[in-house]
Amino acid sequence: MSHELSALSAIAYRDLLKFLRDPPRIIGTLVFPIIFVVLLGNSFGSAADFGYDFRTYVFTGVFAQTLFQSAALGIVSLIEDRENDFSQAIFIAPVSRYTVVMGKIIGESLVALAQGLVIIALGAVIGVSLTPERALGMLVAALIICPFGGVFGLITMAGIRSQRAVQQIFPFVFFPQYFLAGVFNPMSGLDPLFRDVISRLAPMRYAVDLVRGWFYQGTPEAALTVLDPPVVNLAVILGLTAAFLVVGTALFVRKEQNR
Numbered sequence: 001m002s003h004e005l006s007a008l009s010a011i012a013y014r015d016l017l018k019f020l021r022d023p024p025r026i027i028g029t030l031v032f033p034i035i036f037v038v039l040l041g042n043s044f045g046s047a048a049d050f051g052y053d054f055r056t057y058v059f060t061g062v063f064a065q066t067l068f069q070s071a072a073l074g075i076v077s078l079i080e081d082r083e084n085d086f087s088q089a090i091f092i093a094p095v096s097r098y099t100v101v102m103g104k105i106i107g108e109s110l111v112a113l114a115q116g117l118v119i120i121a122l123g124a125v126i127g128v129s130l131t132p133e134r135a136l137g138m139l140v141a142a143l144i145i146c147p148f149g150g151v152f153g154l155i156t157m158a159g160i161r162s163q164r165a166v167q168q169i170f171p172f173v174f175f176p177q178y179f180l181a182g183v184f185n186p187m188s189g190l191d192p193l194f195r196d197v198i199s200r201l202a203p204m205r206y207a208v209d210l211v212r213g214w215f216y217q218g219t220p221e222a223a224l225t226v227l228d229p230p231v232v233n234l235a236v237i238l239g240l241t242a243a244f245l246v247v248g249t250a251l252f253v254r255k256e257q258n259r
Contacts, residue, residue: 007095011103012110015077019111029070029111033119036062036184037126052221056128060215060225061183063119063138064145064208067112069174071146072153074108076166078252079157101154101249108153109146116142137214144234145207148241152203155248174204181205187227199227203240206233 019025037059120138124130156173160166179185180202187195199205205227213230216222 004095004099008099008103012107015107016110029115030118033062033066051224059123059128060212061208064211065183067116067142067145068149068204068207070112070115071108071149074111075150075153079163097253098249105147105150108150112146113142134215141211141214148237151241151244155244158248158251177202177204181208206236209233
């Protein structure tokens with residue numbers, strides 16, 4: 001067990017170190033959430049009255065979306081490692097394949113968590129009503145969302161052979177989820193049947209709704225902003241995380257063995 005934990009921590013540390021040594025990536029991953037929250041939230045918030053503060057609504061959505069997408073896109077480094085033959089060196093090591101994959105997921109989750117802390121700090125600066133309980137709830141949700149995004153990225157890229165293909169495919173995977181998950185757009189205005197059937201196909205929906213469920217818990221705004229109870233979202237996220245991890249790891253390892 002200590003051998004597996006040592007290997008897992010080494011792989012996770014490598015990914016975190018790569019992020020910290022890449023200033024353009026750090027700047028890019030932190031600037032876009034700020035643009036979304038400040039510009040988009042203020043623009044729509046001043047244009048219409050939704051019955052709640054729209055800037056806060058966008059803030060919670062961008063928080064969940066950033067963590068989920070950052071962790072998922074970070075797993076693309078597996079393809080980079082594959083192209084550089086680094087993954088072959090990892091997979092011949094005497095450690096479990098799940099240890100290797102979990103090390104990558106934990107490393108990218110730590111990177112995403114760093115972005116989440118910046119977004120929370122941004123929320124306090126722009127005047128979002130962040131009580132200590134709400135901030136703590138968002139951090140707990142982040143610990144759940146980041147691995148969820150990581151395993152989603154794993155199963156999405158398991159059958160992809162090159163980084164170029166990832167750059168072409170991933171926008172089509174994530175962009176529709178912005179709207180299906182209600183990151184920026186209120187979901188209450190859509191037809192209920194359409195909303196429930198289509199948006200439930202987007203994994204990001206459960207991450208966004210989990211954050212909002214804990215953020216708005218016990219407030220009048222919850223009825224207008226939260227789609228499902230947090231316990232439902234949590235159960236779906238945990239179930240999908242387990243399924244994506246098992247299937248995604250099996251597909252990726254098979255791809256490595258057939259090279």
